[in-house]
Amino acid sequence: MPDPIVVAEGLRKSFGDVQALRGLDLSVRKGTVCGVLGPNGAGKTTAVRILATLSVPDAGHARVAGYDVVRQAGEVRARIGLAGQYAAVDEKLTGRGNLRMFGRLSHLPRREAHRRADELLDRFGLTDAADRRVAGYSGGMRRRLDLIASLILRPEVLFLDEPTTGLDPRSRGEIWDSVRELVADGATVLLTTQYLDEADRLADDVAIVDHGRVIATGTPDELKAAIGDRLDVVVEDPADLGPAAAVLTGLAGAEPTATAADALSVALPGGFRLAGVVRELDRAGVAVADVRLRRPTLDEVFLRLTEEPVR
Amino acid sequence: MIRNLRWTFADGLTLVGRELGRLRHDPGELVAALIFPAVMVLLFGYVFGSAIQVPGGGDYREYLMPGLFAMVTFSSVMGVMTRTAADASRGVMDRFRSLPMARSAVPFGQTGADLLVGLLMLVVMVGAGLLVGWRPHLGPVATAQAFLLMVVLRYALAWVGVYMGLAVGNERTVDAMVPLFLPFTMLSNAFVPTGGMPGWLRLPADWNPVSALTAAARALFGNPGAPSGDVAWPLAHPVAAVLLWSAALLTVFAPLSLRTHRR
Numbered sequence: 001m002p003d004p005i006v007v008a009e010g011l012r013k014s015f016g017d018v019q020a021l022r023g024l025d026l027s028v029r030k031g032t033v034c035g036v037l038g039p040n041g042a043g044k045t046t047a048v049r050i051l052a053t054l055s056v057p058d059a060g061h062a063r064v065a066g067y068d069v070v071r072q073a074g075e076v077r078a079r080i081g082l083a084g085q086y087a088a089v090d091e092k093l094t095g096r097g098n099l100r101m102f103g104r105l106s107h108l109p110r111r112e113a114h115r116r117a118d119e120l121l122d123r124f125g126l127t128d129a130a131d132r133r134v135a136g137y138s139g140g141m142r143r144r145l146d147l148i149a150s151l152i153l154r155p156e157v158l159f160l161d162e163p164t165t166g167l168d169p170r171s172r173g174e175i176w177d178s179v180r181e182l183v184a185d186g187a188t189v190l191l192t193t194q195y196l197d198e199a200d201r202l203a204d205d206v207a208i209v210d211h212g213r214v215i216a217t218g219t220p221d222e223l224k225a226a227i228g229d230r231l232d233v234v235v236e237d238p239a240d241l242g243p244a245a246a247v248l249t250g251l252a253g254a255e256p257t258a259t260a261a262d263a264l265s266v267a268l269p270g271g272f273r274l275a276g277v278v279r280e281l282d283r284a285g286v287a288v289a290d291v292r293l294r295r296p297t298l299d300e301v302f303l304r305l306t307e308e309p310v311r
Numbered sequence: 312m313i314r315n316l317r318w319t320f321a322d323g324l325t326l327v328g329r330e331l332g333r334l335r336h337d338p339g340e341l342v343a344a345l346i347f348p349a350v351m352v353l354l355f356g357y358v359f360g361s362a363i364q365v366p367g368g369g370d371y372r373e374y375l376m377p378g379l380f381a382m383v384t385f386s387s388v389m390g391v392m393t394r395t396a397a398d399a400s401r402g403v404m405d406r407f408r409s410l411p412m413a414r415s416a417v418p419f420g421q422t423g424a425d426l427l428v429g430l431l432m433l434v435v436m437v438g439a440g441l442l443v444g445w446r447p448h449l450g451p452v453a454t455a456q457a458f459l460l461m462v463v464l465r466y467a468l469a470w471v472g473v474y475m476g477l478a479v480g481n482e483r484t485v486d487a488m489v490p491l492f493l494p495f496t497m498l499s500n501a502f503v504p505t506g507g508m509p510g511w512l513r514l515p516a517d518w519n520p521v522s523a524l525t526a527a528a529r530a531l532f533g534n535p536g537a538p539s540g541d542v543a544w545p546l547a548h549p550v551a552a553v554l555l556w557s558a559a560l561l562t563v564f565a566p567l568s569l570r571t572h573r574r
Contacts, residue, residue: 052409074411082409088402092333092340101332104325105412107318133336149406 005030005188006051007156011058012212016113020046022212023060028157028190028205033183035203036192037298039306043212044192045085048161052082053188065156080272081150085162088146089134095145096121096130103152113152124178127215140171147178155171158182160191164198176202196298205300210306223301230296231256231277236287238262244286251280262289267304320412326420330427334439344390344428345435348383352439355379355502366504369535376436376445377457377528378501381521383432384465388472389492391425395476396485404572420567421476424468429465430458448533457531460553464524467560474568500546501525504536517543523552 005027013021020043027035038044049055051062053073061068068073089098096117103113121130124144134142139151143163150158158273160179164172172195179202183189193199199206208216208223216223231252237245238261248256250268256266281288297303334341352375360371398404407417448455479485498512499505499521505513516522527549529536538546545552 006341054408056406077409078411080409082406084402084405088406090329090333090403091401092337093329094332094336097329097332097336099324100330102406102410103414105322105407106408107411153411 003030004028005066006034006062006064008047008060008062009060011047011057012059013043013050013055020212021050021057021060024209024213026207026214028120028188030188031183031186032204033179033189033191033202035199035206036190036209037194037196037199037206037302038192040194042209042306043102044209045113045161046212048082048159048190049207052080052159053077054082054187078153079156081153081155081158083143083147083150083158083160083163085165089142089149089159091135092133094131094133095126095141098134098145099152100147102149106153108152116152117183120151124148138171140167140174141293143167143171143175144178147175151182156188158187158189160189162192162194165194171285172198189220196302200298208302208305216301216305218296224295224298227296227301227304228267228269229293230265230300231292232259232263232265232290232292233259233277233281233288234290235261236262236289240286243284244281244288247284247286248277267300268293315413319416319419322412322416323419326416327379327423327427329420330424334428337520338484341428341431344386345432347386348379348432349434349439351379351382352376352436352443356443359502363503365535366506367537367539370444372440372443373445373534374529374536375502376440376443377466377534378499378521378525379440380433380436380457380461380528381499381501381524382496383436384429384461384524385468385521386432386492387425387429387465387468388475390428391421391469391472392476392479393482393485393489394424395421395473396479397482399477399480400482402571414573415569418470418473418565418572421473422466425472426462426466427467429462433461445534447531449531453531453533456550457528460524460527460531460550463557464520464553467557468566470564470568474564474571477568477571492507495519496521499525500536500538503537505543505546506538514543518545520553520556522546523549523556525549527553 004027008026011021011024018195024043024047036044043271050057051069053069053076053297056070064076065079069076093101099117099120100113103116104110108116121127126141128239129137129141134145137145147163164175179189191202203218204219206220206223207214230248233244233248235241241258241262241264245256245264248264252266252268254266256264259265274291278288278291355375356372360375363371365371365374476485498516499519500516501521505516505522508516523545526538526546531548
C-alpha cells in the first residue's frame with residue numbers, strides 16, 4: 001500500500017464540556033476518495049477543520065501531504081483545498097471576481113490568477129454565469145463555484161465538508177462528476193457526508209465516525225459484508241406479519257423490522273439458503289408474495305454500527 | 312519577517328480591491344449608506360432644528376453638521392462589524408484561513424476597505440452640509456485637521472468593528488445590534504448640548520468619543536456651540552481627546568482582533 005497522504009492519530013478536541021473528538025485516527029491513501037460518514041455532531045466537521053489547519057487539536061497530531069497541520073500549517077495550506085457546507089464565496093462579487101480574488105490571495109501573480117479563473121470557469125461550465133453576481137446563482141451553481149474556488153492551487157488534497165447537503169439530485173450529480181474528474185487527475189479527496197449513497201458512489205474507502213471516533217473503516221463492500229446479508233420478506237396478507245416475524249426471529253436470531261404494513265427485513269448471519277427460509281414460512285402457513293436475499297445498503301451498515309453503545 | 316509584511320500589505324490591498332468590486336457590483340448598498348446621513352441632515356436640520364436653541368447663539372445647521380460628521384464616522388463600527396460577521400458566518404473567513412495568505416491581512420483589509428467607504432461618505436456629507444448652509448470658517452489648515460481627526464478616529468473604530476464582528480461571528484446577532492448605534496451616538500453633544508442633561512446622563516455623554524470628535528470639529532470649523540464655563544476634560548481639550556481615544560482603541564482592539572483572527 002502506498003504511503004497515506006492524510007494521517008491523523010489520536011485527535012482530540014473539546015468545546016467547553018462537549019468532546020467533539022475523542023481520539024480520532026484516520027488514514028487516506030493517495031489518489032483515492034475517502035468518505036467520512038457520521039451522524040450530525042459525530043465530529044466530522046471538527047476533524048476536517050483540524051486537517052485543513054482551521055483549528056488546532058487539543059491532543060494528537062495529523063500530517064497532510066507530509067506536513068504537520070499545526071507546526072507546518074503554511075506548507076499544508078499551500079497544498080490543500082477546502083470546500084465547505086456553506087458556499088464560502090462572496091455573494092456580492094461575480095463568480096470570476098471571486099476566483100480572481102482567491103487566486104491573488106493564494107499568491108498567484110495577477111495574470112496567472114486571471115488565467116486560472118477563466119480556465120476553471122470553463123472547465124466546470126460556469127463561463128456563462130461568470131460575470132454575474134453570485135447572489136443570483138442557484139444553490140448548485142454556488143456550490144460548484146465554491147468547489148472550484150478550492151481548486152485554484154491544484155491541491156494535492158481536497159477536503160469537501162458535506163459538499164452536496166441541501167442540493168437537488170441533478171446538482172448533486174454534477175458535483176459528483178466534478179469530484180470523479182479531480183480524482184482522475186490525481187487529487188486525493190476527503191469527503192464528509194450524511195448521504196450514504198454519496199459515499200457508496202464516490203468513496204474508495206469509508207470511515208464511519210460516531211461520538212468523535214472512527215468506529216469502522218473499509219471499502220463500502222467490506223463494510224456491507226461485515227454485517228451480513230439482509231433478508232426482505234413481503235407477505236400476501238398483512239395479518240400474517242406476526243407469524244412471519246416469529247419464523248424470521250427463529251431463523252436469524254434477531255427481531256426483524258417491519259419496513260411496510262406487509263414487509264419485514266432482517267439481517268442474516270452468513271450461510272443461509274433462501275429455499276430454507278421459504279420452506280419454514282410455508283410450514284408456518286404464511287403466504288409469501290416476495291422473498292429476497294440482498295447485500296445491505298450502506299445506510300443499514302451505518303445504522304447498525306452507530307446504534308450500538310459507545311465502546 | 313519582511314516577506315510576511317510584504318504579503319500582509321499585498322493581501323490587504325487585494326481585500327480592499329474586493330470592497331471596490333463589491334461596491335461596483337452592488338451600488339445599492341452604498342447609495343443606502345449615503346442617503347442615511349443626507350436624510351439626517353434634513354431631518355435634524357429642519358425638523359428638530361426649528362425648535363432647538365444653540366447655546367451662545369448661531370445657526371442650528373452650522374451646529375449640527377460637526378455632530379453628523381461624527382455620527383457618520385461612528386458608523387464605521389457597525390459597517391465593519393457587519394461585514395466581518397457576514398464573512399465569518401458564511402464561511403468566507405474559513406476559506407481565507409485555509410489559503411496560504413498572510414493571516415493578518417484580513418483585519419487590515421477590512422479596516423482599509425472601510426476607510427474607502429468612509430471617505431466617500433464624508434464627501435457626500437460635505438456636499439449635503441454645504442447645501443444647507445454649513446461652512447468651515449477657519450481656513451484650509453484647520454478644516455483639513457478636522458477631517459484628518461475624523462479619518463484617524465474612523466480607522467481606530469474600524470478595528471473595534473473587526474473585533475466585535477469576529478467575537479460575535481454571527482450575522483443575525485450583529486444585525487440585531489446595529490440599531491444600538493443610534494442611541495449611542497445620540498448620547499452625546501452631537502444634536503443638543505450636554506449641559507442640559509441630568510448629571511447621570513451627562514457624564515457618559517461628555518466622555519463619549521462622539522462628543523469629543525463633535526467638539527473638535529466645531530472648534531476647527533469655527534462652528535457655533537463651543538462649550539463655556541466648567542466643562543468635562545474631553546470637551547475642553549477635544550483634539551487631544553480624539554487622538555487619545557484613537558490611540559487607546561487601536562492599542563486595545565488591533566492586537567485583540569489579530570489574535571482572535573489567528574485563533
